[in-house]
Amino acid sequence: xxxxYEYVILSLVLxxxxxxxxxxxxxxxxxxxxxxxxxxAANINLIVFTAFFYPEVYYGWVFVTFMIALAAAEAxxxxxxxxxxxxxxxxxxxxxxxxxxxxxxxxxxx
Amino acid sequence: MMIPYLYELSFYLIAGISILSAILVVHxxxxxxxxxxxxxxxxxxxxxxLLLGAEFLGVIQILVYAGGVxxxxxxxLMLAPHYTNEPQQLNPFxxxxxxxxxxxxxxxxxxxxxxxxxAPPTPSATALTDYASLLFSTYLSAVGIxxxxxxxxxxxxxxxxxxxxxxx
Numbered sequence: 001x002x003x004x005y006e007y008v009i010l011s012l013v014l015x016x017x018x019x020x021x022x023x024x025x026x027x028x029x030x031x032x033x034x035x036x037x038x039x040x041a042a043n044i045n046l047i048v049f050t051a052f053f054y055p056e057v058y059y060g061w062v063f064v065t066f067m068i069a070l071a072a073a074e075a076x077x078x079x080x081x082x083x084x085x086x087x088x089x090x091x092x093x094x095x096x097x098x099x100x101x102x103x104x105x106x107x108x109x110x
Numbered sequence: 111m112m113i114p115y116l117y118e119l120s121f122y123l124i125a126g127i128s129i130l131s132a133i134l135v136v137h138x139x140x141x142x143x144x145x146x147x148x149x150x151x152x153x154x155x156x157x158x159x160l161l162l163g164a165e166f167l168g169v170i171q172i173l174v175y176a177g178g179v180x181x182x183x184x185x186x187l188m189l190a191p192h193y194t195n196e197p198q199q200l201n202p203f204x205x206x207x208x209x210x211x212x213x214x215x216x217x218x219x220x221x222x223x224x225x226x227x228x229a230p231p232t233p234s235a236t237a238l239t240d241y242a243s244l245l246f247s248t249y250l251s252a253v254g255i256x257x258x259x260x261x262x263x264x265x266x267x268x269x270x271x272x273x274x275x276x277x278x
Contacts, residue, residue, distance in 0.1 A: 021136035080267035
């Protein structure tokens with residue numbers, strides 16, 4: 001029998017993979033994909049707790065609807081920003097884009 | 111014919127495919143392949159929604175996420191030629207993605223076929239109307255804010271993606 005634990009463990013594993021990808025990737029688009037993985041892990045949790053504990057009221061479904069819409073909006077605006085960055089700098093690797101960084105970190109800038 | 115543990119086996123198959131495709135999204139070198147496996151992951155998560163009784167959200171997940179967000183990401187990658195103009199060799203990743211998708215969909219079919227009642231109590235017949243009335247009465251103001259947000263996102267992404275005059 002599949003209980004709530006399996007679903008929560010699956011969600012936990014997806015969350016950990018998403019955090020790992022978010023913290024190790026340098027490319028902006030891959031970071032956006034990792035954020036999508038994290039949001040999906042949270043959505044699984046909401047759906048599972050609604051299905052197991054509140055089978056008559058659907059607050060979890062409402063929040064998942066909002067999260068899907070917000071994630072779509074976030075993907076659209078993020079990809080537009082990264083595409084503009086790519087057109088300006090020729091790359092979307094975020095550690096190569098250091099226009100705003102000081103020349104000598106910690107030192108005075110002439 | 112009842113095969114024991116068919117339901118559990120199918121669930122673990124779907125969960126394993128979603129975890130495997132998440133790992134591939136993080137680890138694959140080319141971004142096109144990552145976007146492809148992100149699509150597989152989103153479809154398997156939508157299958158889990160279907161299993162948990164949220165049919166509407168499962169369909170929305172597959173339509174909006176796997177159909178919309180993945181395609182937007184692929185378009186953005188195609189507009190950045192740095193990531194796509196490498197020579198196209200014969201890659202096995204597309205076939206792997208299609209195979210994972212087919213396996214997970216047939217696992218979902220097996221779960222339905224196994225006849226076992228789902229572990230959580232199945233939602234009532236009026237689940238969708240209850241959900242809709244909750245969404246459009248209690249959370250009506252949030253829906254309005256969401257509409258404004260989507261309109262502003264549309265306008266601002268159109269503004270951001272216009273051609274810049276000169277390089278900074």
